[in-house]
Amino acid sequence: MQQLKTKVLIIGAGTGGYVAGIRCGQLGLDTVLVDGGDGLGGTCLNVGCIPSKAIIHAAGKFETVAKAAADGTLGITASSPAIDLSQTVAWKDGMVRKLNAGVAALLKKAKVKVIKGWATFEDAKTCRVETGDGPITITAEHVILATGSEPVELPFLPFGGDVISSTEALSLDAVPGKLVVVGGGYIGLELGIAYRKLGAEVAIVEMADRILPLYDKALTDPVMKWLTDHGVELHLGARAGGFGDGKLSITTRDGEPLALEADKVLVTVGRRPRTKGWGLENMGVAMAGPFVKIDDRCATSMKNVWAVGDLTGEPMLAHKGSAQGEVVAEIIAGHDKRFDPVTIAAVCFTEPEIVSAGLGPLDVEGRDDVITAVFPLAAIGRALAIEAGEDGGFVRVLASKADHRLLGVQAVGQHVAELSNSFAQMLEMGAVLEDVAGVIHVHPTLGEAFHEASLRALGHAIHI
Template sequence: MTTPLKTRLLVVGGGPGGYVAAIRAGQLGIDTILVDEGGLGGTCLQRGCIPSKALIEVATRFAHLRAAAEGTDPAGLRAGTPSMDFAQTRAWKDGIVTRLADGVAGLLRRAKVRHLAGRAVFSDAKTCRVETGEGAFTIAAEAVILATGSEPVELPALPFGGGVVSSTQALSLSALPECLAVVGAGYIGLELGIAFAKLGVSVSVVERQDRILPLYDRALTEPVRRALERHGISLHLSARALGHTDGALAVEGADGTPFQVPADLVLSTVGRRPRLEGFGLEAMAVDVKDGRILVDDQCRTSMSGVFAIGDVIGEPMLAHKAMAQGEMVAEIVAGHRRRFDPLVIPAVCFTDPEIVVVGLSPEEAGAPERALVGTVPFLANGRALTLDAPAGFVRVVARREDHVIVGVQAVGAHVSELSAAFVTAIEMGARLEDVAGMIHAHPTLGEAFHEAALAALSGGSARH
């Protein structure tokens, strides 16, 4: 027997975009149902952002212990040989995920949002059937938000299964492999590859293009490339993965010569694509192009009353973009006037060192003719030196005509924590003189932002 339900708003997908949309809608008094089949929090909380950062933190701690045991800690710390209970590490990581997912569930309850755990399959644009552990439901909604997220891209030569895994499986291993081959030197592959290397795994990275992190400029990626060498990671650029057999990944080099990379496990991280299948999208009469749902600046699709947010509408596939869109759409459904038109969306790569990109690069801004650029190395920052993290820099880009800041980039330890300051400056229309005139706490990494603004005003050179 199927239970019929009616609701003003149906949200499909419980990831960052979906649950934020549902919570905000509930807070605004909108009768809302959230349907999710993958666990509250979606890929980000359950299988991506949060568990990967937990693993990265553990790996960094372990690397520090190893340095102390090997007598290579620069501050003179010494310790015995470290060991690791990987089962406990996994339990700690899973505990964080559970605690955050429970928090999302609590927020949904307080907002009076009904949560159905199951897959929604649409028969038309605003009607779907959901099979749950409580039984089957048919939901008729006045408005629908599609927040179905994305899924990893599978290479034909490396289908997932057996010894080939996506980032999802890599974050749920029961034991560490001895040799790991990472296919794809984008941010996901390098974040996890570096983490596993710090944990003592022999790591190789195979990348089809001629450099790592090809979406970032070379100045930002060079400190990361040097870090790969320090961590003992073998890097194979302009190379193509051909297939995996027991204990080895077959690779074709830049010159066409085949060779093998030791690999008990292969982590394939060549990208993600919008998740368009499995929920009856074809019955919704929604326009799709280039593998993504088309929307306008209010996240409206071609079907009246149907919205789409987050990864399913394409790049940038970032949780914080989805969250902002989810909140906006909930307010539109409530009758507010909103549109999605941010000046910038920050992108963070949690490698070692970290990379932050906000706004325009020097080249995109037309430097040197149309833009001023100021760069300050962390080698000149007292806090970075006390952290034993002198690699990297902060770079500020501003329009030459009026000194308005249009871009900030940084690479270095903990620079992800500076992203809010960078975004705030650009969204508030700050000029170089505004940041240069602010008093920044000393000693902090944030001083480099101040110094970079001063450098741009003085022709691009740091004062040190």
């Protein structure tokens, strides 16, 4: 059996793991990265964030052509559109391969040794990797756990056949005639909306009384309106049951049984940390519920064992894992670092998009020391010029009454995902309302709504 010794061993090649590897290499640390999952880039690059946004983009283009073919749009007409989803998926797969190759090149440049295979830990610093060329034992001074997460499977709706997870939903060879989505969170809504745009009949089954229950109602109302306007069948406060003979059994909020016809059932009821099957139980690390417990250095309870990304808890977002990976690499290299962000912004790529950074109304409910101000995108010229001003979109700021310090920023509307970094940057830098108001925002852009919302919080918005 081949044996390796290394300074740093990283398990998992997702956004947390591969970024940690690149940074370790840049810092001159001898590093081995074991990739046993979805491939370099992990879930996000291969079967998550990137391919889903590609399918969402293609769906948006198809919808635009379909509008032109129906009644015309903006004076543009077109003949009846058609989609070959297998070609769309092939385009998506080609883009993923290109990004995979890019990650591989970056790891090679950083002199990181990549081993493809499944790792199983015998103790905290030693693992056995089953590769195509036989087993390898690796011993390391430092171990970074970055095993990511996996879709939650319902025991009465096991994945297989026409019951699919988001992974399979991104690789279908044809648009299903009838798609039922179980779970009204961001993954289910993003894909459900995309397939509705592509022509599928879509139904959504959600246990909560409304979609996207983690967001306040004002943010989700425009998405709800889109779903209603586009004929998406909503079953809120409902429970899914078994699937057979092309029908999904559900129980409505009134307790009535109902059978929904479905060519495919997409189950998106959440994700869980990938803690099984690689010997975590042999490592002696403390847990925080289903997650690996870490401190503000991403250190576990076992010396020189670190954990990053979805394995460490909410928010389970790719950019959080990447930031943690950089922090851990720098700590191992001797730098004094902490993972202590003011905010980690989140985006739902629904129709329209939702952004949330920092505190929202639900977090400050009942407090009288907070200023809240909303500015509608309907009053922004750029929004109107790109048909993004008629869906109830807005930007909202929350700030302290005492010193005007920004506490949170949210937005809903078309293309508002691109505002998320500006929101996070202002919060991270400790900006006050006057800071945002004092920045000359470019005209015409959607970012002007952030400026105007801050002005409104100060009592003197210009365009409302």
